Amino acid sequence: MEYSDLIDAAEGETDTLMLAIESGELDDVVPTCSEWEIADLARHVGDFCGFWTHVLCEGTGRPKPELGDPPEDDRLPGWTAQCAGHLFAELRATPAECEVWTFFDADQHARFVARRGAHELAVHRTDAQWAHGAVDPIGAELAADGIDEVLDVLVNARGDRSPGTGRVMTLRSSDLGSQWFITLDRDHVAVERRSEDDTPLEGSNLVVTGTASDLELTLYHRPTLSPVDVHGDYTVLEEWHRRFTF
Numbered sequence: 001m002e003y004s005d006l007i008d009a010a011e012g013e014t015d016t017l018m019l020a021i022e023s024g025e026l027d028d029v030v031p032t033c034s035e036w037e038i039a040d041l042a043r044h045v046g047d048f049c050g051f052w053t054h055v056l057c058e059g060t061g062r063p064k065p066e067l068g069d070p071p072e073d074d075r076l077p078g079w080t081a082q083c084a085g086h087l088f089a090e091l092r093a094t095p096a097e098c099e100v101w102t103f104f105d106a107d108q109h110a111r112f113v114a115r116r117g118a119h120e121l122a123v124h125r126t127d128a129q130w131a132h133g134a135v136d137p138i139g140a141e142l143a144a145d146g147i148d149e150v151l152d153v154l155v156n157a158r159g160d161r162s163p164g165t166g167r168v169m170t171l172r173s174s175d176l177g178s179q180w181f182i183t184l185d186r187d188h189v190a191v192e193r194r195s196e197d198d199t200p201l202e203g204s205n206l207v208v209t210g211t212a213s214d215l216e217l218t219l220y221h222r223p224t225l226s227p228v229d230v231h232g233d234y235t236v237l238e239e240w241h242r243r244f245t246f
Contacts, residue, residue: 030128
């Protein structure tokens with residue numbers, strides 16, 4: 001996805017996330033985030049946006065906006081929205097290739113921040129919606145890029161070295177015709193991509209088929225919004241979830 005598209009996606013997901021936050025009470029339970037209430041989710045999103053806002057400012061030399069501490073009352077959603085607004089303003093003021101700090105050594109640019117923001121906010125948008133029952137899928141293109149980010153960046157950048165078994169899990173998107181072949185090696189997770197027309201990779205221990213949105217949610221250990229077809233050794237998915245938690 002293009003840099004501007006990632007920013008637009010992050011902003012759109014946040015608008016919907018804020019609607020979900022504001023549609024209930026701050027002490028509503030978030031069933032997809034253990035021991036979190038909506039207030040915890042709102043604080044986390046605000047902190048996330050504020051942190052990356054200041055990272056961008058350090059890269060560009062622009063002044064850091066004052067964020068303040070999250071309020072302990074019903075002003076909290078306003079603070080979260082303000083922090084998010086600062087992030088989008090800085091992203092739009094920062095060239096995609098501007099060098100900034102990130103936790104991923106292979107990509108130290110503002111584009112990484114836009115991508116990370118789009119997917120963090122999309123997943124947490126579903127979390128906020130699950131608190132009140134009506135959940136929208138993640139857009140197919142955004143979800144496919146989110147799957148790529150998990151497999152190329154997050155699972156290997158987190159420093160997790162859980163013993164891998166070398167088993168293979170295949171993801172097949174029913175709406176985009178894409179396939180991801182994921183090998184859970186000892187020291188890293190390897191991925192190979194193929195189109196639907198390519199010959200299936202032999203030796204997959206588990207095949208998971210669903211929409212790109214549901215596949216991304218599955219990787220994040222979130223409920224899916226439509227049935228997902230799972231064939232093979234389900235313990236491979238359990239191994240994935242032990243290795244990657246979010």
